Amino acid sequence: MxxxxxxxxxxxxxxxxxxxxxxxxxxxxxxxxxxxxxxxxxxxxxxxxxxxxxxxxxxxxxxxxxxxxxxxxxxxxxxxxxxxxxxxxxxxxxxxxxxxxxxxxxxxxxxxxxxxxxxxxxxPVVAVTAWQALFEHARLEAGQTVVIHGAAGNVGAYAVQLARRARLRSIATAGAKDIEYVRSLGADKVLDYHTQRFEEEVKAADAVLDLVGGETQMRSFQVLRPGGKLISAVSQPDQGRAKHYGVTATFFLVEVTTERLRTIADLIDLGELKxxxxxxxxxxxxxxxxxxxxxxxxxxxxxxxxxxxxxxxxxxxx
Incomplete structure (x- = not known):
């Protein structure tokens, strides 16, 4: 071969x-x-x-x-x-x-x-990453608010769709050329990260899904409510900063399993994920x-x- x-x-x-x-x-x-x-x-x-x-x-x-x-x-x-x-x-x-x-x-x-x-x-990897971040690490439930950074990317696009299906309120960040695409996936609000400071637009979110890292991750702590969660799939968050803001911050590596794949496959075949x-x-x-x-x-x-x-x-x- x-x-x-x-x-x-x-x-x-x-x-x-x-x-x-x-x-x-x-x-x-x-x-x-x-x-x-x-x-x-x-x-x-x-x-x-x-x-x-x-x-x-x-x-x-x-x-x-x-x-x-x-x-x-x-x-x-x-x-x-x-x-x-x-x-x-x-x-x-x-x-x-x-x-x-x-x-x-x-x-x-x-x-x-x-x-x-x-x-x-x-x-597999990107869809399961989005699923785990929202529902296993952030443990979000209907009615809660999540900020999704990098929403036009491969993981972010699934996260936006999964958030919509779970009746979460999603605030997504993306570049200007991707705003309509991210909105079409079901985001409730889309911010242009080139022209808008998300920390000035968002307060008391229940969770942040960080798919960008760096400065974006550092700035994300201030948009969370006390007890909120920052979940990163790209880098280990600053635990001192998390303590200062009274939130939890976690980095995780995806775990692809048969059960999670079956869940994703069912949603795709039902037309609920693109x-x-x-x-x-x-x-x-x-x-x-x-x-x-x-x-x-x-x-x-x-x-x-x-x-x-x-x-x-x-x-x-x-």
Whole structure:
């Protein structure tokens, strides 16, 4: 099989498209014939050696995927060969940029029937991140107010839609060109972060979902009510600042599970969540996808996805 490998950490040029033996599934593992693989910023961090997790070399990049079950390891009773599935490979977030990938059965679910493979591969990490932030970490309930930073991004777009469905009042921040898009997703109020200081517009929010970090995160403490929650998916908040404002502040890493994926899949098939794929590239162009991640090539709005159904022979690094 063909796969994108990294033998040394660095820029996208370190990625090598090479032939590997097809892996065999062990206990609890599923061998997936990959049809599509999602590309996310965490893939770039892993490639560059900046992952929050130890990543021994060499490695195969990629985590989000969709495809068909090719073989089952022992101890799996709820999947069968030929099933159409989506999810994440493993807790290391490795292995999906390949024609075949091993995935933990506990991180897979049946693909939403209303989605193509490319659309399904765009969903797992970002949608589950939004779900966990709102309902498991912030524990928000109908009628409460949440501020969503980076609302036009891949996680933010799901967070806005999930907030609308849960009857939360959402105040979103986005750039001017994205305001109508975010409003169309169901945000109650959208602020242009270029021209409006959100801390002057928002008071006593129940929670802030931080998908930006940096100065935006620091300024967010003052918009929370006492006892409010700042939930970040990008960086560890300042605990001294949280104490000063009388709020809690948490950073979390997403945990993709079969149960969470099933919840998301059901909402998609009911028409309550919309996906947004920005571009679909062939597997051979994975290096170009990473150039887009880094802003070295133009990046469309929405998720970058690799079509793995047809792969060519390895090419020399650019």
């Amino acid at each position: 063909l796969a994108w490998r990294v033998h040394e950490f660095g820029a996208p040029q370190v990625m090598i498209f090479e032939r590997l033996p097809r892996p065999d599934p062990g206990q609890g593992d599923v061998l997936i014939h990959v049809h599509a693989a999602g590309v996310g910023p965490w893939d770039g961090w892993i490639r560059a050696g900046k992952s929050a997790l130890p990543q021994p070399l060499p490695l195969t990049l990629g985590s989000d995927l969709s495809g068909t079950v090719a073989a089952l390891g022992s101890g799996i009773s709820d999947l069968a060969v030929g099933d159409q599935v989506f999810g994440v490979t493993n807790t290391q977030f490795l292995g999906a940029y390949a024609e075949y990938a091993l995935a933990s059965a506990a991180m897979l679910a049946m693909k939403p029937s209303s989605l193509s493979y490319a659309e399904a591969a765009s969903v 996906t947004c794929v920005g571009v679909v590239l062939p597997l051979t162009d994975a290096r170009d996808a990473h150039m887009m991640l880094e802003g070295r090539r133009s990046r469309p709005k929405g998720k970058i996805v690799l079509n793995v159904e047809v792969a060519d022979e390895p090419t020399a690094p650019a």
